Amino acid sequence: MEQPDDTPLLQNRRRTDNPNTISAWWESRSRDVLSFLTLLLLFSIGLGIWVYGTLPTSDQDEHPHEYALSTDRIREHLTKFLDIAGKHNNSRSVVNGHAASAEYVISQLQEHGNCDIHVQHFRSPVWKVNQTPKLSVNGRINVDYIFETDFQILRYGGQGAKINNASVAVVHGGCVVDNVGDVSDKIAILHPTNKCTIFESAFLLEQLGARAVIFVRSKRYKTPSWARVRIADWKEGDPLMTIPVLSVTSSVGQVIESAAPKIQLDIETDTSIDVVKTFNVICVGRSGDTSNTILVGSHLDSVAAGPGINDNGSGSASSLEIQLTLSRIGFKPHNRLVFAWWGAEEDGLLGSRHFARVLAHGWKNKWTEGEAVDVKWNDIALNLNFDMLASPNYIALVHNGTDAPENTRIGSQRIQRVFENYFARHDYPYQVTDMVGGSDFLPFIDNGIPAGGVLTGAGEFKSIDERREHGGLANAALDTCYHRDCDTLLNINIDALKKMSRAAMYAISTLSTKSDLRGFLDNDLGFD
Numbered sequence: 001m002e003q004p005d006d007t008p009l010l011q012n013r014r015r016t017d018n019p020n021t022i023s024a025w026w027e028s029r030s031r032d033v034l035s036f037l038t039l040l041l042l043f044s045i046g047l048g049i050w051v052y053g054t055l056p057t058s059d060q061d062e063h064p065h066e067y068a069l070s071t072d073r074i075r076e077h078l079t080k081f082l083d084i085a086g087k088h089n090n091s092r093s094v095v096n097g098h099a100a101s102a103e104y105v106i107s108q109l110q111e112h113g114n115c116d117i118h119v120q121h122f123r124s125p126v127w128k129v130n131q132t133p134k135l136s137v138n139g140r141i142n143v144d145y146i147f148e149t150d151f152q153i154l155r156y157g158g159q160g161a162k163i164n165n166a167s168v169a170v171v172h173g174g175c176v177v178d179n180v181g182d183v184s185d186k187i188a189i190l191h192p193t194n195k196c197t198i199f200e201s202a203f204l205l206e207q208l209g210a211r212a213v214i215f216v217r218s219k220r221y222k223t224p225s226w227a228r229v230r231i232a233d234w235k236e237g238d239p240l241m242t243i244p245v246l247s248v249t250s251s252v253g254q255v256i257e258s259a260a261p262k263i264q265l266d267i268e269t270d271t272s273i274d275v276v277k278t279f280n281v282i283c284v285g286r287s288g289d290t291s292n293t294i295l296v297g298s299h300l301d302s303v304a305a306g307p308g309i310n311d312n313g314s315g316s317a318s319s320l321e322i323q324l325t326l327s328r329i330g331f332k333p334h335n336r337l338v339f340a341w342w343g344a345e346e347d348g349l350l351g352s353r354h355f356a357r358v359l360a361h362g363w364k365n366k367w368t369e370g371e372a373v374d375v376k377w378n379d380i381a382l383n384l385n386f387d388m389l390a391s392p393n394y395i396a397l398v399h400n401g402t403d404a405p406e407n408t409r410i411g412s413q414r415i416q417r418v419f420e421n422y423f424a425r426h427d428y429p430y431q432v433t434d435m436v437g438g439s440d441f442l443p444f445i446d447n448g449i450p451a452g453g454v455l456t457g458a459g460e461f462k463s464i465d466e467r468r469e470h471g472g473l474a475n476a477a478l479d480t481c482y483h484r485d486c487d488t489l490l491n492i493n494i495d496a497l498k499k500m501s502r503a504a505m506y507a508i509s510t511l512s513t514k515s516d517l518r519g520f521l522d523n524d525l526g527f528d
């Protein structure tokens with residue numbers, strides 16, 4: 001008699017063979033096979049789950065915006081900027097290729113971008129030196145001083161003049177009329193003080209009838225100064241220097257001051273200051289919370305001396321491509337994005353300063369009415385600034401939020417941390433650098449808006465330790481072509497451009513998707 005079997009199929013097969021012994025053997029065997037298969041199955045499932053769990057989801061899946069950004073396309077924008085500079089005396093400065101660069105940015109935004117474009121006009125003074133200036137002393141001593149070695153003309157130092165045989169007035173102080181003395185028809189020589197700016201001194205002396213002003217540089221410096229003798233945040237209607245303003249080294253200054261009663265000076269300068277009209281381009285995003293606006297800025301002009309492809313074309317081309325990429329992938333920010341391409345940065349941040357003056361202080365020039373920009377100052381939660389992003393011998397630099405004024409410090413530190421997270425995730429070396437001046441974040445942190453950004457360095461040298469950490473060349477400038485005519489496409493470090501533009505994209509996409517941006521910016525991390 002056979003035991004009823006729960007597996008009829010096998011039972012049938014057994015019947016064809018020897019009914020007794022074989023069926024018992026097969027029965028036990030088949031149970032083994034079955035449990036083996038079951039175990040194998042369970043094991044495979046377990047293995048699968050384990051493998052799946054430990055398999056990293058790719059960085060690309062987690063940070064799609066970074067990978068959507070094409071370095072090649074940023075390079076194409078830079079090629080375009082270089083073409084434009086080539087057609088405008090090899091420069092994209094206010095008086096050369098800036099307008100054509102802006103037209104290119106606007107046409108790209110109109111064609112492929114997703115924003116309302118506003119143009120904001122303002123005036124900017126443009127300074128030019130046409131001939132090498134001359135300074136000589138006659139009388140008890142006779143010397144022709146050497147330009148750039150013994151003396152220098154300060155930027156914005158006058159409209160040019162030919163002064164013969166003028167006597168010298170040694171001025172002490174020079175900030176208030178009382179302690180100036182008689183300077184009328186004389187060349188005033190003085191040391192800068194920290195009681196007033198060099199412009200305030202020089203302008204007072206001009207109003208008191210001086211024919212020229214000479215500042216003596218402190219002993220600490222080997223060369224004369226090339227500072228700007230101009231109101232830092234100059235606006236239409238503010239005064240500018242008319243008489244020449246020079247700087248001499250401390251030793252030349254000593255000679256002139258001690259011989260002053262017995263010598264006369266000749267000064268000849270051929271310079272000009274023209275006040276020209278220029279503009280900012282602002283692209284106001286069409287979606288996202290307007291009361292938590294993120295303003296992404298970069299400057300579009302170059303210095304007069306070169307095409308400015310790294311400085312600061314690399315920042316403006318990157319932010320252009322970031323806006324176009326976000327439009328292309330249909331990015332919907334939680335917080336509105338506004339992109340700005342500043343004009344006249346190289347003339348002292350005048351574009352971003354104009355923007356702050358109009359929006360934060362309600363300042364009006366004659367174009368303000370017709371050109372209202374659809375952004376309120378208090379709606380701007382933060383500013384991200386991208387300047388030079390592709391220096392050939394670069395160091396990845398992140399602005400130090402602790403440098404910001406107290407009311408914007410915590411927010412600026414938070415922004416700094418966002419960039420640091422990017423470099424840490426990719427294991428890229430980076431350094432923290434100051435945030436005290438020199439670029440367009442300044443009008444923001446000075447007017448209550450936290451800011452941050454990344455950059456790759458300019459004329460400063462790389463130390464041996466920095467070379468160990470960051471690669472490249474030691475004892476060489478981070479950008480040897482900084483502010484020079486060789487700042488062309490060859491001056492672009494593509495690795496830096498890729499790394500840094502993606503850092504910018506990461507910060508922009510991360511911050512614009514935060515659901516409580518203001519809360520995030522107010523949250524003190526307890527930095528140093």
Ligand SMILES: *[C@@H]1O[C@H](CO)[C@@H](O)[C@H](O)[C@H]1NC(C)=O
Pocket residue numbers: 087088089095096
């Ligand atoms: C380029 O420079 C030349 C000579 O200095 C000048 O005549 C010309 O007007 C300049 N062109 C532009 C577009 O600035």
Ligand SMILES: *[C@@H]1O[C@H](CO)[C@@H](O)[C@H](O)[C@H]1NC(C)=O
Pocket residue numbers: 165264
């Ligand atoms: C220069 O001025 C001094 C002092 O006023 C005068 O003695 C001298 O003759 C002048 N020299 C010339 C070439 O005008």
Ligand SMILES: *[C@@H]1O[C@H](CO)[C@@H](O)[C@H](O)[C@H]1NC(C)=O
Pocket residue numbers: 400401402403432433
């Ligand atoms: C950041 O700035 C603060 C204040 O100026 C300074 O004390 C600190 O050392 C800076 N940090 C770095 C990493 O440079």
Ligand SMILES: CC(=O)N[C@H]1CO[C@H](CO)[C@@H](O)[C@@H]1O
Pocket residue numbers: 311312345346387388438439455456457458
């Ligand atoms: C990062 C950087 O070096 N940017 C430069 C852009 O141009 C301004 C004006 O010349 C410089 O001061 C900045 O340093």
Ligand SMILES: [Zn+2]
Pocket residue numbers: 303311312346483
């Ligand atoms: Zn510059």
